[in-house]
Amino acid sequence: MNQINWLDEVINRKEQLIKDTQDFLKIKSVLDEENGTPNAPFGPGIDEALQYLLARGSEDGFTSKNVDGYAGHLEMGSGDELVGILCHIDVVPEGDGWSSDPFGAEIHDGKIVARGALDDKGPTMAAYYAMKIIKEIDLPLTKRVRMIIGTDEESDWRCVDHYFKQEEMPTMGFAPDADFPIIYAEKGIADFDLVQKTVLPSTGKLRLESFTSGLRYNMVPDFAEAKLEGEGELQEMVEEYQEFLQQNALVGRGICDENTVIFQLEGVSAHGMEPEHGKNAGLFLASFLERYTLDEQANHYINFINEYFIGDSRGTGLGVAYSDDITGDLTINVGKLSYTADRGGQLGLNLRYPVTNDMDSTKQKLEEISDKVGFKLENYSNSAPHHVDKNHPLIRTLQKVYEEQTGEEATLVSIGGGTYARSLEAGVAFGPLFPGRPDVAHQKDEYFYIDDLVKTTAIYAQAIYELAK
């Protein structure tokens, strides 16, 4: 049994693998709740892709199950234990600017180009063929292997929520929905708002009417705008603003008339998992405004931002800084800032914390310090960290397989983001993006190299076999 050349097995089926991947990608499986039905809650496109894969699976001899149109699975093997491969067949909307039809799945320069090629229908087909190969060469398994097919990964994960309420949790598994080699640890992610507790009447020489920046907790805002009203010296402020922009190598503008002035600032967006990779437009603008005496409400808001968030993405000022060897530093992204004179101000924060961090006590600290300085914590949501011990048989097996198949070291990676693997109890993200390949998921002209599709299929086939044999 050790003589199987997995790559050869895939190459023998390469033409069919490519054709099936293309057919699968031609289905426009974008969320469309408006046209959803009780058995196809996410709309006809997603349902068609789910039905397609389940029908293929039945034809190829797998046990198949459609779980209320929310998810499905294909299973083979026998035994008490269950190995899971968690995939998803929904894709994000195609967006603009494509060089070819986003649902044409055309081949250009050795790449299949389509929305979902890399995320996650291409890798789903790789995992499907991996199972199919094991089945066709009739290898004995002592465990069951189940491909779990999610349909709402790109939105709210209602698929896995629904699925695992009624279906078995695999003993161990992987999600082909991120990077090779192996992502074994993911930080916890908490979103919440800090809101000014009291709103005072707006009086004073210089009043902040509004301040807005950012729309999403998990992104560094790339735009901010503040509107002020006051008497005199507004033109001077605009001049000082130009200097400030220059000193900080920023783009922006100040526009004033008799008694109002508007400041706009362009920053650099980045994912909230590493705020220092971007330039937070809202924080820069707040740091500019700090030099002025505004009305009391606005002063309180702007000073709070300056004291606790500017130049501090690690929660040091708030007293919640934490770091561990597995996942590194706790990080805080100020994703949303909004203020109006009549409602006061708030900050929308995205906090990512290491796997050994006790979030309950961190939350308590945040509540205490906010309370002390006139803010309250609201709209709290939390997704726990995810981590599989590096000596777990799952990790050991995947490392061995990856090294045999690629000749490269299978380093273990920890990230600040969340992958689909966190919906498995003992699951890791395993491929499909090889080190050095650009991540084109969610972008125009998304593609998957055919060579990578083939290699990935071979890796998955051996991995599934080794986990379930």
Ligand SMILES: [Zn+2]
């Ligand atoms: Zn994905």
